[in-house]
Amino acid sequence: MQQKIASRRAQLKTAIISTLLACFLLAASPAKSQVKMTRDQMLFYTSDWKGDRYPDGRPKLPDALLKRAVDMSIEDVWDFLRSRGYQNQFEGGWQALHIEKPFAGRALTAQYMPTRPDMAKAITAEGKAEGRVGGTNMWPINELQIGDVYVADGFGKIIEGTLIGSNLGNGIAAHSHTGFIFDAGIRDQEENREIPDFNGFYRGYDPSAWAQMELTSINAPIRIGRAVVLPGDLVLAKTEGVLFIPAILAEEAISTAEFTGLKDDYNFELNRQGKNGAEFEGGWTLNKYAGFEKWINDHPDKLKMQRSEFDALLAKAKQHADH
16 A cells, blocks of 8 residues: 555655646747748648748748749739739839839838837847847848848837838848838938839828837738738739738749730730731630740740740630630
């Protein structure tokens, strides 16, 4: 009997020690970042992406696709996204450093909120523990890679919502060679316009400094106006507005838009030559597609996609030809 009691006491003692050791190890382990999305979180939100990724898990679209995207019209890509059920990817009504110069890149997202002291204290402490320097509006800039677009939800704040001046603008340009999309304001507008290889869309200009705002997330899903943005999305910024193209659809969206653009170019030529009769659009019969294919054969320089990709899109289009 005494041996059983002693055995139970030993087991209990072992269990207590194990529990205390587990608690100690948990307390000693570094806490996961609360501001920057973890790799596991990134994989959760972008689980359908099968291509390259950055070390932190953000989808990495090919550089060649970013260059092709700039030549696409907003409407052609938007039509494709709508057909796939993505109806909340466009936002207009911007000011820009160079509104006439389109640009494209991979989204690095950030979210800001009005300052709340207890929240700001916790975020500042986390930044100190992670070795971050400067105000929280500098943290996302340090995460940027070449070809990125810094996309920030600043809840539309302009006065004291100026997320960058010329110093931080130069920082974004140096890290990304691309630009930014801010649902917020900027200052030093004139100086930012002079930065080479740099563009940006924003809600407005104000000379005031950034104040009463706090960074709450890096590379989390955010809302820009009526658009939803995930880290790694293909950002297409043009005079008409900004389109956020899901990474999982980016290549198909750009190829389909290119195909639509080629069809339009061919149709415009037929209209100029008076060969479309009274049907200035549409009328895509098999005979018209045959003429389109010959036109591409005669102008191969117009193709930016692989010829095999064009042939596949053409074959698909022929299946729905007018009769």
